[in-house]
Amino acid sequence: MAAGAPRIFVSHLAGVPVFDPNGDQVGRVRDLVAMLRVGRRPPRLLGLVVEVIGRRRIFLPMTRVTGIESGQVITTGVLNVRRFEQRPTERLVLGELLDRRVRLVEDGAEVTVLDVAIQQLPARRDWEIDKVFVRKGGGGALRRRGETRTVEWSGVTGFSLEEEGQGAENLVATFERMRPADLANVLHHLTPKRRAEVAAALDDDRLADVLEELPEDDQVEILGKLKEERAADVLEAMDPDDAADLLSELPEEDKERLLTLMRPDDAADVRRLMSYEERTAGGLMTTEPIVLRPDATVADALARVRQQDLSPALAAQVYVCRPPEETPTGKFLGTVHFQRLLRDPPFTLVSAVVDTDLEPLSPDTPLPVVTSHLAAYNLVAAPVVDDSGSLLGAVTVDDVLDHLLPDDWRETEFHHDEAPTPGHGTGTTAGTGIPAAGTDAAEGAGHGR
Structure with missing residues (x-):
């Protein structure tokens, strides 16, 4: 909507x-x-x-x-x-919120929840429950005689989580707005038992984002404690290149079993990525860049770039190809960079503004050459094209950095104790190193299931 x-x-x-x-x-x-x-x-x-x-x-x-x-x-x-x-x-x-007895914040009066209203947040795909329709008075035969009114969610109390004494629920609620990398840091320092409990409570998309930020040992441990069907769901929610990296760490038998449980299209992407050498363009690339047909317009391209789930690197350009548009695509025609999209009228065809000057990478291009290519042309992503001219995917600068840094860079970062910067929130939940509810550290961004 x-x-x-x-x-x-x-x-x-x-x-x-x-x-x-x-x-x-x-x-x-x-x-x-x-x-x-x-x-x-x-x-x-x-x-x-x-x-x-x-x-x-x-x-x-x-x-x-x-x-x-x-x-x-x-x-x-x-x-x-x-x-x-x-x-x-x-x-x-x-099943759980309607017909519940709660209290109005303004006067403490007890009311019954008859209905709640939902609304989509502006410029986002997130939805919230923002209104509560309540009735004053007793239940049973007298229920229909009370005054009814609609109030803001914040105007009632009785089913919202409290700041204290909520155990795992309060912990996960505190995590909700942390950035995936910050939440990964928290999980890394929890005990294995607690780490598994939090992972089980996170929704699939959120857990997928966090797994992508964790060291390989933590990834394998968490995935191994999930039910197999849910593990397959989480792998589907991960970027295909990250899912391929994680699966490559598992025993062959476990890897095949999880691939079989995944949706065929997702499993096919992951299998294709696993067929390339790790430190090559094919092993580094993602199979989900923005692909458009030559008859698409600049307006179409900008609509795709605006998608909330895209990383900044993938949103920096679109790739123009002949059908089919799923990788591997039809013939690759070239790239249109985001800045060019902003300079041309919305009705302009992308085929008229496509950049064909830069040669794409082949899937067997080694990592040092990929790095030099991105640095020489000031790129944040580059297309990967096979011998037949079909687009296979795109290599992004964040994936290249992952492979240029030391193998243990995530563990090093997680164990680095740095004095907090004045003016930034430093509150924590006692004994865990977890940012306390309401501190600045808990005010990042996140998305769910």
């Missing part, structure tokens, strides 16, 4: 059909999944519980919901059909 979309009360979503982009019904909404947060911050809506054929209930992330309107939900068409399992930090909105 676009920014500024209307507020939706969740009672109107119960049982509504869910459709794919082709208009085929894939199931019905049975509940919504939210994550409570510390203090009075509105809960984040993680996704929907959808009942599909055979009465199986699956989880549909909000990132895969493209529209909620006219009594229907539209999805991207990508569904994970594994059975939904609620996690410790998650709450079912219809």
Whole structure:
């Protein structure tokens, strides 16, 4: 939904059909999944519980919901059909929040929650529960006689996480807004038992982001303690090159079993990356750059560049190729850099502004040559093209840096004790080194499931 979309009360979503982009019904909404947060911050809506054929209930992330309107939900068409399992930090909105007795902050009056409203945040794909529809008075036969009103989420108390005494829930809530690299630092210093508990409570996308920032030993340990189906889900959520690096550290039998559980398209990308030598362009590249057809416009390119999940390096350019647009693509035609997109009218075809001056890298290009290429031409990413002229992927500067730094650079960074900079938050949870709720250190960025 676009920014500024209307507020939706969740009672109107119960049982509504869910459709794919082709208009085929894939199931019905049975509940919504939210994550409570510390203090009075509105809960984040993680996704929907959808009942599909055979009465199986699956989880549909909000990132895969493209529209909620006219009594229907539209999805991207990508569904994970594994059975939904609620996690410790998650709450079912219809099943656990409605009909709950809470209190108004303004006067302490006890009220019953009749409904809650959700709204998409401006310029983002995140959703929050921002309003609560309540009724004053007793329950039972007298319930209908009380005054009803709609209040802000912060205007009630009774189901939000408290600052103290929430155990693992409070810990994970504190982690929510930390940057993946900072959260990886925290996990690295936890005991193996506690590390496994926190990893189990994090959603798939968040855990995937954190795994990419951890040393290999921690990655293997955490992945090994997950159920195999969930481990496959997390690998699918990781960047293909990072997933390939992690799988290469596992015994052959475990590697094949997890690849078999992954979606075929994701597994194919990872297998292809694992076929290249590690310190070559093919071994370093990601298989998910922005690819456009020559008849796409500058406006189309800018829309793709704006995608929130893209890293800055991948968003710095688009690659123009003939169909098919999935890697390996049709013939590679050239690159259009982000700055050029900003200088041309939105209706301009990308084929008219494509840069063909720089030679692409071949998949067997060794790391020193890749590094020199990026440095010589001041690039943050470069295309990788095979002998037939098809785009295989792109090498980004962050992946190159990972391989230029010492093998133990992550461990070195995690053990580096530096005096805090004045003016920056330094509060921690006692005995853990974990930033306390409400400190600056907990105010990074994150995204879920």
